[in-house]
Amino acid sequence: MELDERKLKILAAITETYLKTGEPVGSKLIAALLGGRVSPATVRNDMAVLFDLGLLEQPHTSAGRVPSHLGLRLYIDQLMPTQPLTLEERQEIEALFNRRNPDPDKLLEDSARALAKYTNCAAISTTMYKQNATVRKIELIPATAHTVVILLIASNGMIKNKVCRVDFRLTPKIVDFFTSFANSRLAGRGINEITRNYINSISFSLGEYTDIFSPLLTAIYDLCREASDGRIYRSGTSNLLEYGELRQIANQLFRVINSREELMDLIDRDENGVRVSIGRENQKLELADSTVIISKYKIGEDSMGAVGLIGPIRMDYARLLPHIEYFSQMLGKLLNETLEDQDDPGA
Structure with a gap:
């Protein structure tokens, strides 16, 4: 079934409200958010359709709804408003790299620490083995x-x-x-x-x-x-304890994060750019209630590494996705400059 514009607006409003509050969203609130142009009864009918399509879930017996993993995927891919980084936000990220260390190992380690502090999620930074590494x-x-x-x-x-x-x-x-x-x-x-x-x-x-x-x-x-x-650096694992929905499964999440093999399985795919895996999309039971965001960075023409976040499903995607993308671009740029300096006999 193809969704009409009104149902898409209702799904977007429910998703954005849930991501901010973490609470199920009712029809009266959505009707108010839509400026009263749609009655609560119409919103309830549309919510029932979205529920039947698997885009909404009802966590308990209340009248409120939350987006399902499928609903979040639709929101991120089609409905989420883009929020380009402001000049101030770019400068804030660039400032994280002001203290350059010529050792790429140290740069990767510091990057993971900075990303974890900046996002309040568990962060990883890594180089990745390539068959053509020389x-x-x-x-x-x-x-x-x-x-x-x-x-x-x-x-x-x-x-x-x-x-x-x-x-x-x-x-x-x-x-x-x-x-x-x-x-x-x-x-x-x-x-x-x-x-x-x-x-x-x-x-x-x-x-x-x-x-x-x-x-x-x-x-x-x-x-x-x-x-x-290659290398994998981890930071901010304890940040996950701050999210109530992750506290009970923290031990399982820590096991995945501390396993090199498990992390490389999450990272080492062919996709370039930013990849978001929501809950069960991760195909790991331990991550069924988490989101994994991976952004590849490049050295030369090859994707040689990645930075990533592991956090709750309920996160501010519109803000975090452009931030992590720019963060990985900056990391790749600095690694390229570092290696070029090392190749320059006059440097």
Whole structure:
């Protein structure tokens, strides 16, 4: 059945009132919100039709109605008024990123914390493993005469580092030689291609220096494994306890949020842009009374990560959706700038 304009207005009014108050909405209030142009009796009839179509629910025996998950989906996709960010709101989000740290790991961690505080939901930020992720660069930074810090910069936005001790004295000439050697064999190569066997093969190509440089190559292999997994940062999980409808199922929600596998299942889909999964749309029983919002950010042309929110079904979608979209755009922009700075030898 195709809904006429009046029924759509009634559904929108019920949904917006419920999202603000959390209470079932009655026909008299809706009639008043529509300016008295429609009688309460007509509103009740239309509410009955919306109920039969599965767009409204009756939580208890009162005369009030609330939107169903299907009704919320229709509202978000078709009826929700767009609220473009004001200049002040953009500046407020940009201010969250003013203290840039050149380490993408730290930037992602700080972003999750800022997003959780800003929205009062549980927030996540992540890089995501891609089959085409490559090694961008290997760097060696001598710390002592026998200790070096190895940096691996990957195309999925990760900078991994590891301290490695060697049995020989590190000189500038040796550091330059190994850095050049490692980059000639590894830079531009897919991270998933850098297997233990591949590391052994390039190690053997060093001939008499194989045993000397093997600890450094083993450390690089370990860094590749870390970079390929990506990172997930979580913040604001305790915020969920502030919502009465989530308090009783908090333990189940915490289990999902603390499980890397469960979170990646929520995040790692092909959709770009902002994706909203309401309640049972999440296909996880633990999230049947929650909404998950995911917004992908990009490094270059690839979607390489995401920021997300987990919160109650009753949230201010019209405000939060443009905010999280702009937030993820800012995060992607800063990660791109950070990696470009690292690639610039004059930076």
